Amino acid sequence: MTDATANGKPEMLTTADGKPLKAALIRAQARARRRAFLLVLPLLAFILITFVMPIGQMLHQSVYNPGFVMHEDIGSGKRTPIMTNLKVWFDENPAGTEPDEAAFAALHEDMLLLRELRAPGQVGTRVNYERGGSRSMFTKAARRAERMDPPYKEAFLDVDEEWADPELWRVMRDASSAYTFNFYLAALDRSKNADGEIVSVDENRQIYIKLFTRTLFLSVLITFLTFLLGYPIAHLLATLPLRYSNLLMIFVLLPFWTSLLVRTTSWMVLLQSQGVVNDALVGMGILGDDNRLQMMYNQIGTVVAMTHILLPFMVLPLYSVMRPINPSYVRAARSLGATSWTAFRRIYFPQTVPGIGAGALLVFILAVGYYITPALVGGADGQLISNLIAFHMQNSLNWSLAAALAALLLAGILILYWLYDRLIGIDNLKLG
Amino acid sequence: MALPKHASTLERIWHYAYLVICALIFLFLIAPILVVIPLSFNVEPYFTFTEKMLKLDPTGYSMRWYDLLLTFGMLEPEAPRDTSWWADAWANANWINAAKNSIIVGFFSTILATSLGTVAALGLSRPEMPYRRAIMAMLISPMIVPIIIVATGLFFFYSSIGMQNWGIPYLGIILAHATLGIPFVIITVTATLVGFDHSLTRASASLGADPVTTFRRVQMPLILPGVISGALFAFVTSFDEVVVVLFVGGLDEQTIPRQMWNGIREQISPAILSVATILVIISILLLTTVELLRRRSERLRGVSPR
Numbered sequence: 096m097t098d099a100t101a102n103g104k105p106e107m108l109t110t111a112d113g114k115p116l117k118a119a120l121i122r123a124q125a126r127a128r129r130r131a132f133l134l135v136l137p138l139l140a141f142i143l144i145t146f147v148m149p150i151g152q153m154l155h156q157s158v159y160n161p162g163f164v165m166h167e168d169i170g171s172g173k174r175t176p177i178m179t180n181l182k183v184w185f186d187e188n189p190a191g192t193e194p195d196e197a198a199f200a201a202l203h204e205d206m207l208l209l210r211e212l213r214a215p216g217q218v219g220t221r222v223n224y225e226r227g228g229s230r231s232m233f234t235k236a237a238r239r240a241e242r243m244d245p246p247y248k249e250a251f252l253d254v255d256e257e258w259a260d261p262e263l264w265r266v267m268r269d270a271s272s273a274y275t276f277n278f279y280l281a282a283l284d285r286s287k288n289a290d291g292e293i294v295s296v297d298e299n300r301q302i303y304i305k306l307f308t309r310t311l312f313l314s315v316l317i318t319f320l321t322f323l324l325g326y327p328i329a330h331l332l333a334t335l336p337l338r339y340s341n342l343l344m345i346f347v348l349l350p351f352w353t354s355l356l357v358r359t360t361s362w363m364v365l366l367q368s369q370g371v372v373n374d375a376l377v378g379m380g381i382l383g384d385d386n387r388l389q390m391m392y393n394q395i396g397t398v399v400a401m402t403h404i405l406l407p408f409m410v411l412p413l414y415s416v417m418r419p420i421n422p423s424y425v426r427a428a429r430s431l432g433a434t435s436w437t438a439f440r441r442i443y444f445p446q447t448v449p450g451i452g453a454g455a456l457l458v459f460i461l462a463v464g465y466y467i468t469p470a471l472v473g474g475a476d477g478q479l480i481s482n483l484i485a486f487h488m489q490n491s492l493n494w495s496l497a498a499a500l501a502a503l504l505l506a507g508i509l510i511l512y513w514l515y516d517r518l519i520g521i522d523n524l525k526l527g
Numbered sequence: 528m529a530l531p532k533h534a535s536t537l538e539r540i541w542h543y544a545y546l547v548i549c550a551l552i553f554l555f556l557i558a559p560i561l562v563v564i565p566l567s568f569n570v571e572p573y574f575t576f577t578e579k580m581l582k583l584d585p586t587g588y589s590m591r592w593y594d595l596l597l598t599f600g601m602l603e604p605e606a607p608r609d610t611s612w613w614a615d616a617w618a619n620a621n622w623i624n625a626a627k628n629s630i631i632v633g634f635f636s637t638i639l640a641t642s643l644g645t646v647a648a649l650g651l652s653r654p655e656m657p658y659r660r661a662i663m664a665m666l667i668s669p670m671i672v673p674i675i676i677v678a679t680g681l682f683f684f685y686s687s688i689g690m691q692n693w694g695i696p697y698l699g700i701i702l703a704h705a706t707l708g709i710p711f712v713i714i715t716v717t718a719t720l721v722g723f724d725h726s727l728t729r730a731s732a733s734l735g736a737d738p739v740t741t742f743r744r745v746q747m748p749l750i751l752p753g754v755i756s757g758a759l760f761a762f763v764t765s766f767d768e769v770v771v772v773l774f775v776g777g778l779d780e781q782t783i784p785r786q787m788w789n790g791i792r793e794q795i796s797p798a799i800l801s802v803a804t805i806l807v808i809i810s811i812l813l814l815t816t817v818e819l820l821r822r823r824s825e826r827l828r829g830v831s832p833r
Contacts (some may be wrong), residue, residue, distance in 0.1 A: 115710070124655065127655040128655045128657050130653075131650045131651075131652065131653040131655050131656040131657070132568065132656065134646050134647060134649050134653075135646075135647045135650040135656070135662060136598060136643060136652025136734070137643055137647070138569050138643040138646065138647035138648065138709065139647070139662065139665075139666070141639075141643055141705075141706070141709075142666060142669070142706060142709065144666065144705050145681075145702045145703065145705070145706045146668070146669055146677070146680075147665075148684060149677070149680030149681045149683065149684035149685075150672070150676065150677075150680040153676070153679050153683055154679035154685075155683075156683050170535055170716060177803070182795045193621075201760070213780045214549070214673065214733060241706070251617075295651070301584055322631040324555065327545065327548055327549050327552060328549050328552050328553060331545075331546075331549045332649060343553065345814070346553045346556050346557050347556060348818075349556075349557065349560060349810065349811065349814055350557070350559075350560060350812075352763065352813055352817075353807055354763075354767040354784070354803075354806045354809045354810065354812045355767055356767065356784050356787045356791070356803075357560070357563070357803040357806050357807060358559060358771065359791075360558065360561035360563065360787070360791060360795070360799055360800070360803050361560060361562055362559055362565050362804070363574075363791070363795065364562060364563060364566060364574045364575075365562060367574055367575075368741055369573070369574065369575060370574055370575055370613070371562060371566075371574070371575050371576065374575045374576070403555065406556060407556075410568040423642050424546060435538055435541075437805055457538070460671055461671075463587065463673070464672070464673020464675065465673070466673065466675045466770060467674075467769065467770065467788075471791055471792070481673055483675075483677055484675050484679060485770075488682065489677055494683070497679060498679065500678075500682070501675065501676045501679050504673060504676065505672065505673075505676050507675065508672060508676075512664070512668065512671050516660070516664055519756070521660075521663055521664055522663065522717070523666050524667065524714055
């Protein structure tokens with residue numbers, strides 16, 4: 096090595112077996128990278144299958160609903176295309192065309208097949224998602240389809256006047272292709288009118304925007320409350336000697352380790368109108384027995400229980416930022432004549448801002464997607480967006496709308512998560 | 528935190544007020560968890576302290592709700608309590624079956640999450656790991672993404688691949704719970720690997736150890752506390768998870784949280800509180816274990832508390 100340039104011109108550095116050192120080094124580094132990557136690979140594959148693919152499938156479901164184009168027999172799994180004749184008519188005639196006899200004839204043909212497959216309900220449900228009251232029209236028309244005679248337009252209108260409604264035909268046209276963005280429109284309280292223009296739905300049917308706003312508002316409120324409660328105790332924990340603070344830390348970590356359902360149950364026990372808090376207030380004579388506070392099955396229940404549950408997520412990041420702050424800075428400020436308030440405001444507080452950011456962002460991210468606690472203690476007006484997703488999954492069975500709502504929520508969460516990673520870094524996430 | 532001698536009266540007042548505020552916040556944190564413990568021994572089916580309980584009258588307390596946990600769902604709960612009664616409880620009591628299911632699911636998902644997570648954390652903590660940040664973000668995301676979204680996605684995914692027809696019990700829940708537990712394993716294990724002295728592995732290699740031996744004899748003992756806390760976190764996550772079970776679990780796959788969920792939604796009885804008490808005791812034990820492990824890990828790595 097030392098006489099690499101001994102004879103005047105630079106010689107290439109080589110390894111013992113004569114390969115250029117640079118190439119050997121690059122190869123060794125690539126091998127090390129590959130080895131590190133191979134260690135992560137099994138987990139990466141696992142997460143791809145059990146996490147990323149399901150979410151991808153959910154996103155697919157939010158733009159894909161084959162209810163109007165494909166029937167799948169539950170027993171045999173046999174798939175039959177349906178509403179094909181109407182599809183042909185839609186393809187031949189541009190949007191907004193008045194449905195003529197040919198259209199109704201196609202519809203009649205399709206109804207016969209539906210009757211045979213026992214699928215009018217499925218098709219009606221799909222149309223019903225976008226136009227209420229349509230399901231019964233389909234079941235009724237399919238029942239009568241065999242007895243119908245041309246002209247079919249009159250025959251259908253005989254069954255129900257509504258068959259002439261241009262909005263119905265707009266919905267059927269949209270539904271006749273399985274891919275649609277209409278569920279996203281619905282999730283944003285928008286729909287298309289008969290001409291295919293995007294308009295807001297009636298004021299009294301707007302629920303989703305209101306729910307998104309409420310979710311954001313309650314999450315901000317909960318984040319603020321956790322900050323208000325978390326800051327003092329994090330400060331106390333950070334300034335006490337480690338012997339005491341480790342002991343007091345149990346008060347923060349025990350809730351963290353306790354089952355979520357247990358904590359929610361406890362709040363139900365405390366907040367019920369016949370519960371511990373009300374009984375104590377009545378017992379102390381603060382409240383009359385007949386005007387007990389209604390603290391559960393409303394927003395108060397959701398806010399109180401969620402503040403308690405998310406408080407550790409605020410305290411832990413705050414604590415880890417506050418612990419290493421050197422107390423001599425505050426002392427120096429005091430010795431230079433600052434009051435204790437000024438010293439806190441100008442010297443101590445600015446140093447804790449990163450902890451506040453980390454804690455607040457984490458609490459907010461977790462609060463926005465909360466499901467269990469609002470479902471149990473929220474009542475009607477303490478529900479968050481997650482609860483509505485669950486409602487559409489389990490009760491109304493409008494899976495595509497549930498998926499669209501979930502996709503919107505996911506988009507918001509991912510933006511916040513990205514922000515968290517940029518500002519704080521995921522590596523700094525600590526547990527206890 | 529001690530107050531200096533020259534503190535003004537106002538500062539003294541504020542100092543004590545601050546301590547009182549902190550005490551109240553700590554009370555807010557811990558009281559809801561502890562309140563269920565005495566109430567679970569209530570003799571009446573109420574959720575509040577009866578007068579007898581407040582007077583510490585022994586007749587105000589009973590074990591009837593714990594007894595109900597055992598007998599609920601049994602074929603012959605009134606039979607004399609001999610071996611066949613216990614066999615009946617073991618086979619038929621709803622809560623015992625739920626506990627068995629919870630433990631089976633928790634055990635397998637923990638094994639899966641811990642083994643995959645530990646190996647991946649070893650790779651992630653190597654300086655030469657490519658795309659480290661993006662991959663880390665993806666592996667942690669199951670903790671951040673709302674559980675309802677995960678459950679919805681899994682519901683669609685499992686039904687589209689027809690997993691319910693494979694005939695492997697609990698498979699869907701175990702895979703899902705492992706996914707949810709992985710972030711905790713990654714976080715705790717990478718935390719123990721921070722500041723890991725890589726010259727130790729080189730020293731081991733120079734003494735003739737192959738990579739597996741190096742891992743087993745040098746790395747593993749050092750990261751073991753982190754691995755165990757990660758595993759405990761993963762187990763607790765699974766043991767407490769209800770939404771995925773509700774969405775993708777079969778009707779017979781009752782776990783403790785699911786049973787609690789149903790109990791709370793339908794009619795909340797003090798039997799729920801006795802389950803809650805048992806779970807609180809379990810969480811106290813787990814917290815103690817994790818705390819001891821953390822101290823051990825700090826000692827091993829020579830990071831002593833200030």
